[in-house]
Amino acid sequence: MDGERIQNYWSDEVDALVRTYRQFEKLIPSERVDGAAHAGEDGRYVEDLVREYLQQFLPRDLEVLTGFILRPAVKTGETGRERGGDQDRHSGQLDIIVYDSAAYPVFQRFGNSVIVPPEGVVAVVSIKKHLNDGDVLHECGELFDAASLCQTLRSNDRNDKVRGPFLALVSVKSKIDKKRTDNLDWIFQKVREAYAPRTEVTFDQLIGYIGAMDEWSIFKRRPSNQLKAAEYVGFNHQPNESHLGLQFLLTGILSVYYDDSRRSLRRPGFTAFPSGRPHDKKLGEISCTKLR
Secondary structure (H helix, E strand, O other), rough: OHHHHHHHHHHHHHHHHHHHHHHHHOOOOOOOOOOOHHHHHHHHHHHHHHHHHHHHHHOOOOEEEEEEEEEEEOOOOOOOOOOOOOOOOEOOOOOEEEHHHHHHHHEEEEOEEEEOOHHHHEEEEEEEEEOOOOHEEEHHHHHHHHHHHHHOOOOOOOOOOOOEEEEEEEEEEEOOOOOOHHHHHHHHHHHHHHHHOOOOOOOOHHHOOEEOOOOEEEOOOOOOOOOOOOOOEEEOOOOEEEEEEHHHHHHHHHHHHHHHHHHOOOOOOOOOOOOOOOOOOOOOOOOOOOOO
């Protein structure tokens, strides 16, 4: 079968990731609940594990980080003043930010924790050790807010926007178990509820993937030329299909990274000077022959 080698490879990688986490639970077990003894460290371990796996498979230009997105209300590009009426805004703390650090700068970095401008954000991923009922609504809202910060323009067209980051919610295990309805249907209805109160939602602001590693996946299909709605499809993973989740995640991230709209770089809003501040002194001139 065509592609069988790579499917088997990704399945092995996902199985290894889940096994690695299970080893952590065995070494530091909890006597009261499912998981490790220290919930905070347990969650951070899962985040670190997913970050490590993603980093080894993505292009070297992309870093898999954690932290915040800061959208300062400053000039972008050469003369762009589209944020002139805005206020400085920032995201909440994000579990995973896939960032194009080869093309864009970073405001602050401490290890893998960063504060970055929105222009270089390629993906935002929320990580859950166990996915519970309330997580879908909450995380869709957090990812929507992060995507809204990342709406930026291309370098040569003030009306043409850069494709927004891929948005995903990933868990090691799902604790959503509905007896009277299909789990995938129930989760999708929660996704619908998350966006129902919002107006003028763009395709890029909608979550692109929700999944429980080797259990099930919900994926947003890329639209045709006539976009009317975002179509979602669901998969209950069959034996030997644990590759699906990781492949959907990598496909979504790389689809944004290689999108044509991101090839035309626009200088990010990275610096700010006092408005109306005159210089103190004109120092003089030095002659030159050409601009370049």
